[in-house]
Amino acid sequence: MGRSSHSRRGFLHIGAIGIGGIAGCIGNTNSDTDQSQDYNDTDGGTSSEGSESEDESKATGPQEIPDNGAIVFVYDDGPIEDYTQALPAHQAFDAPATTGIVTEWIGREDFQGNDWMDISHLEELVDAGWEICSHTVDHTAVGTFEVVEDVTAADTRVYPDEIRHGYWEPRRLEITDGSQAVTRTVRGWDEDHKGRYIDLDEPLGKSFAAGETVTRYPEEEMWKAIVESKQKLENLGFQIDTFLAPYDNFDEYSLEFAKKHYEGVANANHGSRINEPDEFDPFQTKRDYFIEFTTPEAVKEDLDIIADKGALGVIGAHTFKDEVTEERIYETLEWIEDREIDVVTLREACQYQ
Numbered sequence: 575m576g577r578s579s580h581s582r583r584g585f586l587h588i589g590a591i592g593i594g595g596i597a598g599c600i601g602n603t604n605s606d607t608d609q610s611q612d613y614n615d616t617d618g619g620t621s622s623e624g625s626e627s628e629d630e631s632k633a634t635g636p637q638e639i640p641d642n643g644a645i646v647f648v649y650d651d652g653p654i655e656d657y658t659q660a661l662p663a664h665q666a667f668d669a670p671a672t673t674g675i676v677t678e679w680i681g682r683e684d685f686q687g688n689d690w691m692d693i694s695h696l697e698e699l700v701d702a703g704w705e706i707c708s709h710t711v712d713h714t715a716v717g718t719f720e721v722v723e724d725v726t727a728a729d730t731r732v733y734p735d736e737i738r739h740g741y742w743e744p745r746r747l748e749i750t751d752g753s754q755a756v757t758r759t760v761r762g763w764d765e766d767h768k769g770r771y772i773d774l775d776e777p778l779g780k781s782f783a784a785g786e787t788v789t790r791y792p793e794e795e796m797w798k799a800i801v802e803s804k805q806k807l808e809n810l811g812f813q814i815d816t817f818l819a820p821y822d823n824f825d826e827y828s829l830e831f832a833k834k835h836y837e838g839v840a841n842a843n844h845g846s847r848i849n850e851p852d853e854f855d856p857f858q859t860k861r862d863y864f865i866e867f868t869t870p871e872a873v874k875e876d877l878d879i880i881a882d883k884g885a886l887g888v889i890g891a892h893t894f895k896d897e898v899t900e901e902r903i904y905e906t907l908e909w910i911e912d913r914e915i916d917v918v919t920l921r922e923a924c925q926y927q
């Protein structure tokens with residue numbers, strides 16, 4: 575009721591990329607690892623060894639995209655298959671990649687049905703020319719989600735178009751329409767006849783209109799997701815310059831934080847693999863998947879365009895997925911080699927102007 579009768583005010587419009595991000599996220603609902611409620615045994619027993627990764631290649635100064643284009647592979651979440659399947663394929667072509675690491679998942683075993691790379695695996699990747707990038711501390715959604723039902727001052731329940739912010743409790747959540755903001759503690763999420771909702775610890779105390787209101791994490795939670803994750807990886811001895819947003823959920827709000835601490839974001843705009851050579855902005859990077867949710871034909875078509883225009887392609891995959899095999903990664907690298915497209919890390923691509 576009333577959910578589309580309200581016009582969107584400027585507040586939601588500043589989130590133009592946010593809306594795109596949300597749309598991409600919906601298309602991607604099951605593509606990323608769902609956050610389980612169980613995330614207590616942090617750090618998986620690994621400790622702070624390994625600070626000998628000083629020899630990472632740091633790109634020096636602005637560079638041009640090569641005439642035949644360049645490709646960045648950005649793998650998600652840090653599953654052991656990045657090491658067992660992606661690394662051998664990339665080594666066969668002497669091609670680097672970038673992998674987004676969730677710091678609390680490092681070294682976990684049998685977590686969400688999978689094993690996750692430990693510090694020694696990450697060090698081997700770096701030795702092979704790979705880049706480690708931050709994918710938050712616990713796979714937090716760092717963007718905003720639009721509230722799609724009106725809420726009154728007495729309500730303790732909000733209905734955002736995605737309820738990912740409800741996965742973590744008791745975490746503080748902000749509800750804001752740009753002119754007023756209320757922060758409450760998350761008490762879980764569920765679904766009723768109106769749709770999926772997030773429950774809060776106390777009534778909002780203010781009313782908010784659907785279509786003009788969003789849920790988002792307040793500053794201290796954003797700091798933890800975006801800055802603390804970077805610091806934890808740096809404390810393990812890794813050079814961290816770039817960020818991969820969980821659930822492909824990134825918008826103007828996330829950008830405010832990311833811009834201060836990183837040189838680029840792998841998936842600021844989900845939904846295309848091609849970044850035009852004259853338009854590339856490392857904080858507006860377009861990325862899309864190259865094995866899951868697509869076909870070899872579509873990928874080869876994009877590679878033709880990238881080579882033809884001298885564009886930057888940014889492609890991703892979840893190597894724990896059954897269809898993301900060493901063979902499929904290898905053949906993609908063959909298509910790239912056939913077109914004489916360079917393979918670079920995201921850090922290197924951030925130097926392209």
Ligand SMILES: [Zn+2]
Pocket residue numbers: 606607650651709713819820821
């Ligand atoms: Zn992820």
